[in-house]
Amino acid sequence: MILLGELSLWVALLMAAWTATVSFSGGMQGRADLIRSGERALYATFGFTLLASIGIWTALFTHDFSIKFVASYTSINLPKAYLFTAFWAGQAGSLLFWALILTLYSAIAVFANRRTNRALMPWVTGTLGTVSLFFLMTMAFGANPFERLDWAPLDGRGMNPQLQNPGMAIHPPMLYLGLTATAVPFAFAIGALVTRQLDAQWLGAVRRWALVSWFFLTIGIVLGMWWAYVELGWAGYWAWDAVENSSFLPWLTGTAFLHSIMIQEKRGMLRKWNVTLVIVTFLLSILGTFITRSGIINSVHAFSQSPVGNWFLGFLIAATVLSIFLVSTRLNDLQAKAELESMVSREAAFLYNNLVLVGICFATLWGTLFPILSEAVKGSKIEVGAPFFNSVNGPLGLLLLALTGIGPLIAWRRASVSNLRRQFIWPVAAGVSVFATLLVLGMRDPYALISYLLGGFVFGTIIQEFVKGIGARRKMYSEGLAAASVRLVARNRRRYGGYIVHFGVVILFCAFAGLMFKRDVSATVKTGDTITATDAFGHKWAFRSQGISTYNQLNREAVAVTFAVTRDGQPMGLLSSEKRQHFDSRGEKTFEPSTEVGILESPKQDVYLVFTGAADKDTAAVHINFNPLVWWVWFGGIIMAIGGLIVMWPQAQRAERLSGYMAELPAHPEHELAGASA
């Protein structure tokens, strides 16, 4: 099976090359037989990539340590679940995993369009084949997962303990699923540009793919934050590290596209911009992979330096040049069909939304690449850290939050004063009352106050939209409250799913602002000693040390310190943090000891305990953090994912027609019955 897998990798490579060659030539000569052959070859590419992946999984599960990849990332006593996830724990395997998802997506995209978009498809198939070919070549020549050692160790080196975490098992595949999905819209953009069929039709084909990409990137990023928070012991979840940024960049442009696509659908504007966003999103996902894998930028996450980086750089340059050429030669075909009519219109709000998203993207990219840029220009490497990103993206983020509330309320084309008054009075009142309440309660941090003011406002707009929609349905169809709420969302998935995503965004911003009030304390205590501290809410905490214990568990030995915790005198249970030393099956130590933090979680705040060292067998040094509202970050992430799922869910045919018809009506709230689409 392993040999078959290795062989399959090479066959997949040939199949991808065949796909690209015959699809492009079929497209140029208009020969249906070549086009069909290219599509079949793309399915075959997926089939053989799958076989290669099964080969690697077989090697991992049978502990074939003659394969370098298996020996490097697993050991005999590694829990089975992590044998499965070891597939993407290292460079070579993660490239294969990437290729697997890419070819799967490509096959699905080609299959779904086997009868539609025929003029575009040869170019789409060819582009997807080329991208697959690139990944398969990089792997086969740069980092082959089937590479063998010239000797076979009796046990492997084991998996990095920090990767032995459920979050790390799911986070990378989610990111790959998201990053890879950007290739499909890119392929359609190339197809549309080459054939000059640049109407809204190609956009329809890519919208769902852009959503798939956004959905998985969102989940991947939030899971990455969660992993960093529970595993790395620094009590934060986002450090503006180069690798974190590189997953954030395509998310930003992807989000911008999901908004600007609505303007093109409704008003025929922003055609150049949309094509550009699709292309840039794909290029940023490749750039991110390059940053992650080349080691060119300092990052705590980086893979070790490897030639794979050069492959990605080459591909990135080629794709950029080609894209610029195609867009610049087709500017005439991309003329807008309408003009912006008023600054006070939904179009304008969406344009600002795009501007801010791309602004954040640019600032983040600038900050990430600044060491390289400054070295090239001034000859010395200058790094910018978290303060740079916070001071630029903080204000931009708040502006974005405000637009999240304004956009959906304002009318298309030109809003009237009465429209504005009717739509905004309650949400603004909600924001102001939140602000006033917090001020009275004693909150003084300006960033947090503005966040909660805007959060209250946007939350008010969302509630108002739901109340209006549900009310209209109850009147029109005499439905009960529950039925009206469910059907309102079910019949207008794009619009109300979008509001649910926005609700998640509001929660996230409010949770971010909570970190303005974090507190921490360090102490060294003997068994029986008590640490006392006061949190930002004024609660008095006491931590009474229960001593240090040592025990064996799975593939590791743990040294744990445990505290009995009370808040204002009330018992809150036990909290412990561990130092873990992992071993392989022969009793050899693998990796350095790792720290497992203890978290006492609640919606109000997390109490985050880090065991920093043991001076002797009953003296423990610990660091305790009080992190307000972190729980809401994960909750907000889940809400965003649910909203995304609702938007993506295929809509019944009848409802599609209805919403299409309703969209023709002038956009006034009176006419915006429960059937109109957002």
Add this chain to the structure above:
Amino acid sequence: MKARTKFLIGGLAVLGTAGYLMASSITETGQYYLTPTELATKVANSPRFRNNGVKVGARVVNGTIVREPSGRSLSFKMTDGAQTYAVTYRGIAPDTFTDGVDVVVEGRLDANGTFQATTLLAKCASRYENAPDKYKQTPGYQGTPAPRA
């Protein structure tokens, strides 16, 4: 005025603010990222350079790590092969910090030539990769060939 023009003005205002924020925070928060040799050269050229906060990337010299038992402060030597500096760090070292790893320290050089670090990042080249070749020398690992499927 046409709506388009108004939008452009608004857009420029947003971008201008963003640009200003970027420029000002780079001057405020940007830090030199140097090797020990580069740091020595800069300090030799202008002694006042040691007042700047800098980041230094270097490798931990084997056997030089001295940890305070509480785990909240430690000292070690870092080198790039040519220049070596003693480092004192107050804070919690990451799990990956150990002999021979690449580190990035942030802080400044004191009057005695010791680097006072405020942050310490360990950048283990084998962070995700644990090269199996290490076992080639370990007795007991090289016996019969591993089973093949």
